[in-house]
Amino acid sequence: MNSTQTEQTAPAAHPNQFALLGQRRFAPFFWTQFAGAGNDNLFKFAFTVMVTYQLSVSWLPPSLAGLVIGALFTLPYLLFSATSGQLTDKWDKTRMFRLVKNLEIAIMLIAAWGFINAHVPVLLLCVFMMGLHSTLFGPVKFAYLPQVLNDRELTGGNGMVEMGTFVAILLGQVAGGLLVAVPQVGHTQVAIACVSVAVLGRICAQFIPHAPATDPNLVINWNPFTETWRNLKLAHEQPVVFRSLLGISWMWFFGAVFLSQFPSFAKEVLHGDEHVASLLLVIFSVGIGIGSLLCEVFSRRQVEIGLVPLGAIGMSVFAIDLFFATRSLPASELMGVGAFFAQHQHWRVMFDLGMLALSAGIYSVPMYALIQMRSQPTHRARIIAANNILNALFMIASAVLAGALLAAGCSIPQVFLITGIANALVALYVFLLVPEYLLRFVAWIITHFVYRFKVRGEENIPHDGPAVLVCNHVSFVDAILLMAASPRPIHFVMDHRIFKTPVLGWLFRLAKAIPVASQKEDPAVYQAAFSSAAQVLREGDLLAIFPEGGITSDGQLQPFKAGIMKILEQAHADGLEVPVVPMALGNLWGSYFSRIEVRGGKNVAMVKPLRRGWLNRVSLQAGPAVPSGEATPGLLQQRVAQLMQN
Template sequence: MSAPHPNQFALLGQRRFAPFFWTQAAGAANDNLFKFAFTVMVTYQLGVSWLPPSLAGLVIGALFILPFLLFSATAGQITDKLEKTRIIRFVKNLEIAIMLLAALGFMAGHAALLLACVFLMGLHSTLFGPVKFAYLPQVLSERELTGGNGMVEMGTFVAILLGNVAGGLLVAMPGVGHGAVALACLGLALAGRLAAQFIPGAPATDPGLVVNWNPVSETWRNLQLAHGNIVVFRSLLGISWMWFFGAVFLSQFPSFAKDVLRGDEQVASALLVVFSLGIGTGALLCEVLSRRHIEIGLVPLGAIGMSVFAGDLYFASRGLPPSGVMALGAFLTQPAYWRVMLDLFLLSLFTGLYSVPMYALIQMRSQATHRARIIAANNILNALFMIVSAVLAGLLLQAGFTVPQIFLFTAIANAVVAAYIFLLVPEYLLRFVAWVLSRCVYRFRVRGDEHIPTAGAAILACNHVSFVDAVLLMAASPRPIYFLMDHRIFRVPVLGWLFRLAKAIPVAPQKDDPATYQAAFERAAQVLKAGDLLAIFPEGGITRDGQLQEFKGGIMKIIERAQADGVQAPVVPMALTNLWGSFFSRIEQGGAMVRPFRRGMFTRVGLNVGAPLAAAEVRPEPLRARVAGLLALG
């Protein structure tokens, strides 16, 4: 990996990212320029009897998405088996060949040939899809992955927007429109291939893989492979739901603009512009809001915003002033329509916040040897969800529902689906609580977080100051943490439920409850054996005077048990600072959580993380001295 960069935009100056970014952006722009120009041509210019204008968009969209269902599984295998840059260049060569055929189709006005090219461009995108998301984790560090995905998401939606706008403008040029579209498509294909030439090598992750060319059996196998990691699989479902949600709005923009907003084609295009800018803005905000880690706590925030503003879009669409068909200029002079545009921008912004961390999580948590096949499974599910979205929207319209009512149903369904996903995968909810606490209740600063291992077993040893110490540690770590905690904290309302949801391990003194004591160390050993992070508060309880207490011997028992299992887990010393006297800590004159604002809002607190210690070097007193030294840093 290269040296850390100041922000996600700096990646555009680095060879490991910039050529790939421009390659994928050129491909996304070309897909949409070609499809939209062809749709406009069939709808307004060709008059093909066997392809009525009312069905043109549907047929073109279905043909484009069909290869995702048929060939995604094969594409995932090929990506895992072969060097990724080689695949990217092959796909870009294929795009040039397809665009040469498409140029003939545009010049001759040959709809059948162009439909064949739609299918082939769908195949091109199907082959590129697994490479697109499997390449990034190989060249970006964990701290760069959210920003990199945000840049790719932003670039994709801006390219889609520009492609659609360019396709509509070029094909409408009198006399030369078809030729202009042909040249633009071919030019974008060549530009993408040129950029691909500069992408550095990305080695194969499973070169010994034997490709199964049966798409049906391999599709089923890919879905089973993804299901092997339940957090990843349910995240795939979450992303597919996002595509369902987005497809409802994108497919209804023309009808919404015409029948509800009383706007012309320019207004429909403006809705697409606002939606694309919102997605791009949300995607770029992810790195800032996540402190450059994979922060899946943003996913519930995104889901909440999606439902709130999709629902408000329904209410904003009611009672609009009556008018004739308006051009964009007249539309923008009406204050009532600004609320509609703001709702649309914000629901798409929160969609960006929702999707980017999920993609980053899948990339980081998927095993490298079959990461591309899991991305392929995601593409299959995305395609299925978008098809279901189109069918359901069509059925609701036929049943007499209005477009705003469909938006309202989608908002309600999104809230229900999101709640279901977050209860199935409580890690999202827990990280959301940690994110809110560390940014909205406290101003939380982490120093030395590069010492928290991004892979493998480790023991995190921290001082214990408040009832929310565990939540703050969750906010600091890019990975899930299993906590060994005093059994009495589980009796605290709300927090006890939260820690049980986090699968925290209750521990009691051996003399008081031998069974709980023994079970705690047994479970701790399982956590480390599985290669996960285990956090322990060696003081054995929350401090009553704000001072660092004596470290108990429990940590030595955990280390010895891990070594007996053949696990050499390093110990990472940590110190929470400035929490004493806050709402969730005790104070010398009273208990915790009795005066809500005794230190005001947004109190600055911190976590200092020290360099890991080899397990063999750890003893309670020297470890306590390390933590004390971190505390002294303030």
């Protein structure tokens, strides 16, 4: 069985993402990555505290310690991500998990000696080696998920991993700071803890089920520089995937600005002590975790990239408001957590920070899931490796630019303000460059805040390969509702007159929908439409058509025209087997976006916005696919009519 089949046949019977923790295909993996992320941060934070507060190292002053440790940890991502991606594609992923965990134990044994003997050079070497450990773990972590989870579990699985990672980071830093501060035995306790967590992670990895190699015949290119360039080119061949990589890397740029400034922000702006700085980290981590978990709830358990603009809006709004929330803070002496909570002005700051982080979680999880779903399984890990390289570059750029702004005289709140505005501009550019994000956001808004939308039979929409979707045409938003029901992008053949509709016409042009006119009305548009439809199917994508030829004027199903047969005949001539999926929209007639008869006998749409109240129940039902050789307009009309009755 190939990897694609494995992905589609993975068990799906669970009520929500938390139930995955009771399944062997996910639980051992989750706890393995949880232990790894926790140990990374336990080790790094304990070492940072040690060289900042407890040791006097002339060649590593406290002001540079955090920067040096962060740079050493990040360097392997730039050097070895490309090699790591190749190894993950070539080897069984379970083998990679166990190899990485064995390496972690070896590194932590060396680090234990370094802690006990307070040997800074050895610990710096271990920082670099733990960076290598994380570099090797990143591609296998994200390439494993789509191999064992199906499309409807992918968002929830990624949300759990993202939540677990930030909780582990938080717990690791808290544990490292507490353990290393214990007088006399602190260094020994850190040493024991680091080795113990590494061993625990290796035990968890032993129970991860086998995940076969996706490209076992791959020849490894050990040159990290040429392979890095090759990986970036490979990712660039899929524009939506590559731009999603850039979107995730921007999120790390954005987040790094805030995380790096927490200690100074707490002290200089909020007038809080180190415990207040830790509180900010807790709020940020919890916010990311909650946002990540909400993605499955908001997405109806599919890969819903319409959430990305929602997250981007939240990131900008709350980053900008964080600037305004700090403008009225009174000057004071350094205060602890109790005194910090006692001042009501600080509640707005904490709310902004928590909502900013929650928005970042909503922003990132669908992008990760999209990359996993749209990347070819044979080189998925190398695409993820390219993502890690870009993440590292963007985080370095973040540190440089934030430092430049501070050096130029900007305050920390002003840096946050500039970052929030920059995020809005970058998001707008990306969404216009990749309209699918914006279109699915509109679809998400309509199906959550205009209608109560229920989809049945979505399993009948093919997961891959070309297919034609045929549906009754009831309203001006039919295409948007179909778009919301499918995790795959759909190309629509639509009556050319709909493009004249304000706002909706602009959206359909943005979606590159195919305008069609009758042959009598405009022969050139007619021929161009069928040529474009044939190209969509040749590229293996979904094509949707409303065979009635126009929006119904009375709510009844109109006779299907013969255009569908011309599309299928061309597909047959191209050597394609194209299934036809009948679909039916229900309870949409009479709503704001459908036609209604007004005085004078005219049928018009989009008048009297609340004529059926708010949040009407509407549905979409997809039936079993009809083989292209059996499809006729009459049969397809009959199937759609039957679905309308259900």
